[in-house]
Amino acid sequence: MRMRIAIAVLLFIVLARPVQPAAQQTPAAPLVIRGVTLIDGTGRGNAVNATVVVEGTRITQVGTGTLTVPAGAQIIDGRGKFLIPGLIDVHIHLAGGGNRTNVQPITPQQELSGVRALHTYLYAGVTTVFDAGNQGSFIFALRDKARANAIISPRIFATGGTVTSPGGHGGPFYVEAWPQDRAILDQHLAGKPDMVKIGQDEHGWGTRPLITQLADDLLEKIIRYYHSKGVRSTIHISNEHNAIEAIYAGVDTLAHPVIQSPISASYVNMMRVKRVPTASTLTIGESYSRLADHPEYLDQPLYRDTMDAADIQRLKTTESARMKNDSWALWMKVMTPVAQNNLKRLNDVGKDIVACGTDRSSGADVHRELELLVGGGITPADAIVICTRNAARFLGKLDELGTIESGKLADLVLLTADPTVDINNAKRIEMVIKDGQAIDRTRLDVVANRKLPAAAKR
Numbered sequence: 001m002r003m004r005i006a007i008a009v010l011l012f013i014v015l016a017r018p019v020q021p022a023a024q025q026t027p028a029a030p031l032v033i034r035g036v037t038l039i040d041g042t043g044r045g046n047a048v049n050a051t052v053v054v055e056g057t058r059i060t061q062v063g064t065g066t067l068t069v070p071a072g073a074q075i076i077d078g079r080g081k082f083l084i085p086g087l088i089d090v091h092i093h094l095a096g097g098g099n100r101t102n103v104q105p106i107t108p109q110q111e112l113s114g115v116r117a118l119h120t121y122l123y124a125g126v127t128t129v130f131d132a133g134n135q136g137s138f139i140f141a142l143r144d145k146a147r148a149n150a151i152i153s154p155r156i157f158a159t160g161g162t163v164t165s166p167g168g169h170g171g172p173f174y175v176e177a178w179p180q181d182r183a184i185l186d187q188h189l190a191g192k193p194d195m196v197k198i199g200q201d202e203h204g205w206g207t208r209p210l211i212t213q214l215a216d217d218l219l220e221k222i223i224r225y226y227h228s229k230g231v232r233s234t235i236h237i238s239n240e241h242n243a244i245e246a247i248y249a250g251v252d253t254l255a256h257p258v259i260q261s262p263i264s265a266s267y268v269n270m271m272r273v274k275r276v277p278t279a280s281t282l283t284i285g286e287s288y289s290r291l292a293d294h295p296e297y298l299d300q301p302l303y304r305d306t307m308d309a310a311d312i313q314r315l316k317t318t319e320s321a322r323m324k325n326d327s328w329a330l331w332m333k334v335m336t337p338v339a340q341n342n343l344k345r346l347n348d349v350g351k352d353i354v355a356c357g358t359d360r361s362s363g364a365d366v367h368r369e370l371e372l373l374v375g376g377g378i379t380p381a382d383a384i385v386i387c388t389r390n391a392a393r394f395l396g397k398l399d400e401l402g403t404i405e406s407g408k409l410a411d412l413v414l415l416t417a418d419p420t421v422d423i424n425n426a427k428r429i430e431m432v433i434k435d436g437q438a439i440d441r442t443r444l445d446v447v448a449n450r451k452l453p454a455a456a457k458r
């Protein structure tokens with residue numbers, strides 16, 4: 001009995017520890033951004049001559065009136081500048097991960113690849129990512145290091161491996177028999193996933209062969225099981241039927257929009273009511289034909305600054321040529337405008353539904369996602385909301401992230417031009433702040449900084 005109490009006390013101590021060790025950071029001086037045009041991520045419209053006060057990791061005051069400036073604060077002159085919340089990508093697959101079944105500790109080379117990819121996000125103003133499928137031992141190790149402030153990184157949420165039917169989309173957690181296969185889900189849960197990603201796709205559409213998928217009743221049991229452990233869910237779907245079945249099986253979010261067809265009026269109406277967060281993931285599908293048709297996009301500063309010259313060269317030549325004849329690239333070229341329109345129609349009926357996701361592994365891709373959202377008819381102002389507040393809502397973190405409001409974690413990006421006028425202005429980054437700390441972009445391990453001679457680095 002005494003033993004049991006001891007265990008209970010121990011368990012209480014373990015569970016009562018704060019989940020986010022960000023509080024362990026060395027306290028920086030309070031930060032005050034004054035005179036800035038505030039684009040707070042709520043969709044409220046730009047507020048001119050605003051002041052934002054950051055103390056510790058949090059935003060403590062926001063307003064256009066007179067605010068109390070804390071003693072010893074570092075003042076940033078925001079006049080002529082624009083402040084948005086840190087961008088969030090809710091669907092990435094971080095580079096560097098190996099086979100998803102590999103449970104070995106990560107190698108130094110893997111860690112280097114992962115950290116370099118993570119730095120491209122911070123460089124581009126992305127302060128939070130959700131990895132929607134990777135080698136668990138890889139992504140969880142990086143996530144834990146990021147939380148312990150052992151690496152400079154955007155905040156990471158991750159699923160590790162994904163759950164699907166044997167032969168289905170993703171893996172390596174294959175579920176077929178219930179309740180026996182709960183043991184497989186327990187293996188996944190042992191990695192402490194922030195969300196579970198389920199793969200549900202028949203393929204057999206576009207240029208891909210048919211595969212198996214989970215029966216709807218099994219899907220519901222899986223989602224219920226994760227919910228009983230307090231874990232949120234997202235699901236890979238590509239058609240409207242699977243999206244609807246997943247929603248009624250209780251899924252929390254969709255990892256992709258419907259991309260196999262234009263959505264029906266009844267689907268739009270259902271989403272008007274259910275408002276299920278839907279990751280936009282336009283960039284992945286469009287990337288192939290873009291590379292085939294417009295490889296010169298890789299000369300843009302954000303790509304040039306964050307990708308190895310040799311990789312850019314290979315993409316512009318060999319890969320571009322290969323994509324010209326790739327059937328999937330052609331298929332996605334046809335379907336991307338359909339997906340863009342589906343997302344616009346969802347955004348028209350619920351401004352909090354669409355959430356920014358790229359299905360890629362770099363910060364530059366998030367800016368492409370913004371461009372494609374706007375290219376599909378969504379306003380730049382709404383695109384910012386999609387990549388900030390709505391993405392936080394997708395992650396179930398709206399109480400902590402996604403908008404510039406008092407009490408939230410201070411993830412901020414200072415821009416030199418207005419992104420609500422031209423979404424390309426979201427690339428004109430002057431400063432990135434995460435957890436109340438300014439990130440020194442010149443110290444990030446990205447190509448632009450590696451090119452500098454050592455003496456030029458601060």
Ligand SMILES: [Zn+2]
Nearest residue numbers: 091132133359
């Ligand atoms: Zn994905």
